[in-house]
Amino acid sequence: MKLDKAARRLSLDPRDPVFYADPYRAYARLHAEAPAVLWEEYGHPVFLAHAxxxxxxxDKRFGREILHVATREELGLPEPAAHTPRFDAIDAHSMLEREPPVHTRLRTLVNRAFVSRRVEALRPAIADLAHALVDGFPSGAPFDLLAAYATPIPVRVIARMLGVPEAEAPRLLDWSHRMVAMYAFGRTREVEEDADAAAGAFADFVRGHVAQRRGHPGDDLLSVLVAAEEEGARLSEDELVSTAILLLNAGHEATxxxxxxxxxxxxETCGATGVDPRALFRDAATTERTVEECLRFDPPLHMFTRYALTDVxxxxxxxRKGERIGLVLGATGRDPRANRDPDRFDPDREAPAHTAFGAGIHFCIGAPLARLEMQVALPILFERCPNLALAERPRVRDAYHFHGLETLMVRT
Incomplete structure (x- = not known):
């Protein structure tokens, strides 16, 4: 890490294992010396302070898309790559990549599936799934908790909400991982072509289920989206496909x-302090505080970008219009101006400040579901497995933007 404080320039390779394994040491220095800095490897300014x-x-001067206010020629942008047309087609219609009025229309349609009463109604099903997964844990040998518990819960729940067979989860995961690789720093041509192939297969899968829903609608989000598309003008089939893929990807990847x-x-914390993890989940209030502190302390999404919609x-x-800024969501919870003693995990912290789910019009639409899944899955895990312990040092993925583990080997 090379920081020129006076010039506010940072050189730091996002794929340096020392950095992505623990980015918070770099964040601590930047919070102290340069919370707004030009990150040379990305080529644009990044902001780390919570405020x-x-x-x-x-800020409406910035947005997720740019071609609604300028042409490629005006901005000097190249034409879309010829080898990623299927990925780009999905991206072009994604709610995450659009600004009002298109974003407003798409979000309004999807939001009905994530209202609090519908999300809360999933609590018993999430609990049943969590218990069933714990019942299947191997005994006497270390196993990967990511594969055995953390992955199946969100992917099966979002598949159920959309009306996609839960048995398809392995294929959904494969397509999702290959598509999400497009957002990694320093991606290769091979990664791009693979993501495009996954996008094409994923789109064909969704279109097949859309065709089924046209004749046989159900009580699921895909049927709601099909009905909106058939009403005309509110949702095109391309938007429907992109929205379903976005929800399937975002509905599990971060969670x-x-x-x-x-x-x-x-x-790690309870092992060092001797605290029984079950004490962190005594009741609904302590469970909610613990979950929020986990999201503050080590969130999954670390970098989100915005375009300047005008010279600013x-x-x-x-x-200049069309230039980007980076918003380091993963750093805001460690800002000492927002949270006292930010590098200490404190489950009793009142109202920890963080931006794990973003903010503004692109605030994560699935945040209530993600919180519920954590509030249900974590207490059940530690209650059912009171002797749960790490079997080896966890390995962090080489994917700075999505900060998470490759494996989480544990024993019960």
Whole structure:
């Protein structure tokens, strides 16, 4: 890590194992010396302070897309790559990548599936699934908790919400992992072609289920989206497919890592202090506080970008229309100006400040579901497995943007 404090320039390879294994040491120095800095490897300014990130996520001078206010020619952007047309087609219609009024229309349609009463109604099913998974844990030998517990819960729940067979979970996971690799720093041509192939297969899968719903609608989100598409003007089939894929991807990818990171944090902290992890989940209030502290302390999503929608001055940086900024969501919870003693995991912390789910119009639509899954799955895990312990040092994935573990080997 090379930091020129005076020039506010940072050189730090996001794929350096020392960094992505524990980015919080770098964040601590940047919070102290340069919480807004030009990160040379990314080629744009990044912001780490909680106040700045929270503000910029809501700032209408910045957005997730740019071609609604400028042409490629005007911005000097190249044409889309010829080898990723299927991935780009899905990305182009994704709610996550659109700004109002398109974003508003898409989010309004999807939001009905994530209202609090519908999410809360999933609590018994999540609990049943968690208990069934614990029942299947191997005895007497170490096993990977990510594969055995943290992954199946969110992927099966979001598949159930959408009306996709839970038995398809392995294929959904494979397609999702290959597509998400497109957001990694320093991706290769091979990664891009593989992501495009996965996007094509995923889209064909969704279109097949859409065709089934046209004649046989059910009580699921895919049927709701099909009905909206058939009403005309509200949702095109391309938007329907992109929305379903976004929800399947986002509905599990971050939560898998949020659960894995939380278990690792709790086991390491309680192992060092001698506290029984079950004490962190005594009742609903302590469970909610513990989950929020886990999300603050080691969140799954670390970098989110925005385009400048006009020429703008921000925090001493002169940005031209179309240039990007990076908002380091993973750093805001460790900001000492937002949280006292931020590098200490404190389950009793009142209202920990973080941006794990973003903010503004792109605030994670699935946040209530992710919180519920953690609030149900973590207490059941530690109640059913009071002797749960790490079997080896957890290995962090080489994927800075999605901060999570490769494996979480434990024994019961």
């Amino acid at each position: 700045d990130v929270n503000r910029l996520l809501r 898998v890592h949020a659960l894995g990171n939380a278990v690792r944090t709790i086991l 001055e921000e925090s001493g940086f002169s940005l």
